[in-house]
Amino acid sequence: MKTYEQINDRIESGKAVVLTADEIMDYVDRQGIEKAAEEVDVVTTATFGPMCSSGCFLNFGHSKPKIRISEAWIEDVLVYSGIAAVDVYLGATQLRHNDPANMDYPGEFRYGGGHVMEDLVAGKTLQLFALSYGTDDYPLREIRTYFTIDDLNQAIMVNPRNCYQNYNVAINDSDTTIYTYMGCLEPNRRNASYCSAGQLSPLLNDPFYETIGIGSRVWLAGAGGHVYAEGTQHTGDCDRTSDGVPRESAGTLALTGDMKQMRPDFVRGVSLRGYGVSLGLGVGIPIPILNQDVLRRTCVRDRDIFAPVVDYSHDYPEKTGRTICHVSYVQLRRGEIEVEGKKVVVGSISSYFKALEIAHLLADEIRRGDFCLSKPFAYLPRNRASRPLVVRNSSHE
Amino acid sequence: MSKTETKKWMLFFPRCECEQPIVYHLVKDHNLVVNVYRAKVTPNEEGYLVLDVTGTEEDIASGMEFVKTFRVTINETGIGVMRDEKRCTHCGICVPHCPTGALSIKDNKTRRVEFNGEACIECLECILVCPYAACASAF
Known part of the structure; x- marks a missing residue:
């Protein structure tokens, strides 16, 4: 048994033993669980992939004369300004003004909110255009100016949903190509795509949310961030294996961090043909090895994790709830899965390569004493199901 | 001869x-x-x-x-399709779409996506499917 304080003391003295989630299993196999639980302080987990429910609050500071922004665009991408005078929220999936979207199907979606976030973190100069109706205290009615992230008072990433615990494998049962947020799916199950770092993914290493909770410190694209709430659509009450590993998407995290400290390699605009824009984001989460149970759960391997194969031509859009079958991450990583007797090539939209890089970067920061852990002050709900949107015909129904 | x-x-x-x-x-x-x-x-x-x-x-x-x-x-390199190593995140979404295996994952441990220009037949499929615009054509 170890406490957060003991682990942080070891980190601060530069003595912490830190392994990544893809190294820990072999280590435990060699040392035995008892000895390993005493020796290891932290296991680092990570993921990198498109995370649509991401965005940031920006504060521009006041112009002379002042403006109370009522509508605004950054690089022609609309930002939400229904908050205080010079605060805006930029969302990852917002399209650029005049993007033809899917009018010329499948649309290219070359630039949008996620790309603005990438450019912002990369230190590029961006254009702000804002309008106002004018008030006695904020008389300016229009502004066009250029800025970089250094000119902003704050640039705080605030993401309502990141780090899905597990995810669907998307496949296309129809006889035409479809374009989805899981990429281009060819007809008649000719290919499939998945999106998870599997054995390296944060919530798959802490399936019951014992250490990752509200207040946990996380590595968010290179900046120190934290979990500020359960993620939207968090569904702790889900189908699980006998070891407790979710067999469907399950838990999610709401994350925040200072964009001024982020690294551009881990904040990347995403263009999905025929679908839209998003943000590719890198997240690392340390798991404190408090006891043998916590350690045992970080030893999850790809062979222990199963993802549901779902048809995105009919079952997903129509919300039929049908799952074709489950496949393990060992099969997915091999690049070929078997679906009802047919071999299907499979690609990933989540980058294991980058997740591994993040797990090592975070491990190095902890070993150097630069990243301490924090105990969650509230836990994520474990027994709550997700609700559908009921379409009612009147307000009294 | x-x-x-x-x-x-x-x-x-x-x-x-x-x-x-x-x-x-x-x-x-x-x-x-x-x-x-x-x-x-x-x-x-x-x-x-x-x-x-x-x-x-x-x-x-x-x-x-x-x-x-x-x-x-x-x-003489004859390569009209390039992969920008810096833009590539090595997710691998392109791999099943590449008909000749020019884009492939050789090491399952690191899962790095390798690009072999010699095997590329320039079908341009990777340019269409890459979410990060890492692949580009010279024309």
Whole structure:
């Protein structure tokens, strides 16, 4: 048994033993669980992939004369300004003004909110255009100016949903190509795509949310961030294996961090043909090895994790709830899965390569004493199901 | 008879040379077997041509000399599709879409996506599916 304080003391003295989630299993196999639980302080987990429910609050500071922004665009991408005078929220999936979207199907979606976030973190100069109706205290009615992230008072990433615990494998049962947020799916199950770092993914290493909770410190694209709430659509009450590993998407995290400290390699605009824009984001989460149970759960391997194969031509859009079958991450990583007797090539939209890089970067920061852990002050709900949107015909129904 | 070999070329045609029947002469006068991957050669515009030429070393050399009599630039790497290593996140979404395995994951431990330009047939599928615009065409 170890406490957060003991682990942080070891980190601060530069003595912490830190392994990544893809190294820990072999280590435990060699040392035995008892000895390993005493020796290891932290296991680092990570993921990198498109995370649509991401965005940031920006504060521009006041112009002379002042403006109370009522509508605004950054690089022609609309930002939400229904908050205080010079605060805006930029969302990852917002399209650029005049993007033809899917009018010329499948649309290219070359630039949008996620790309603005990438450019912002990369230190590029961006254009702000804002309008106002004018008030006695904020008389300016229009502004066009250029800025970089250094000119902003704050640039705080605030993401309502990141780090899905597990995810669907998307496949296309129809006889035409479809374009989805899981990429281009060819007809008649000719290919499939998945999106998870599997054995390296944060919530798959802490399936019951014992250490990752509200207040946990996380590595968010290179900046120190934290979990500020359960993620939207968090569904702790889900189908699980006998070891407790979710067999469907399950838990999610709401994350925040200072964009001024982020690294551009881990904040990347995403263009999905025929679908839209998003943000590719890198997240690392340390798991404190408090006891043998916590350690045992970080030893999850790809062979222990199963993802549901779902048809995105009919079952997903129509919300039929049908799952074709489950496949393990060992099969997915091999690049070929078997679906009802047919071999299907499979690609990933989540980058294991980058997740591994993040797990090592975070491990190095902890070993150097630069990243301490924090105990969650509230836990994520474990027994709550997700609700559908009921379409009612009147307000009294 | 000396052994035949295959070279991949990318030819750049400036505007003034776009109407030259170069491929015809490579076949007819220099005994080369030509396999065109991709071409965009339009009258009054600049043009590109990516092709394989197969023949003896001497025939390939004489074909190349012939091409050089025009103001056509030969890029002997013959690669018209590039992968920008810095933009690539190595997610691997392109891998099942690549028909020749030019984009592949060789090491399952690191899951790094490798690009082998020699195996690329320039179908441009990767450019359409890459979410990070890591693949690009010279034309």
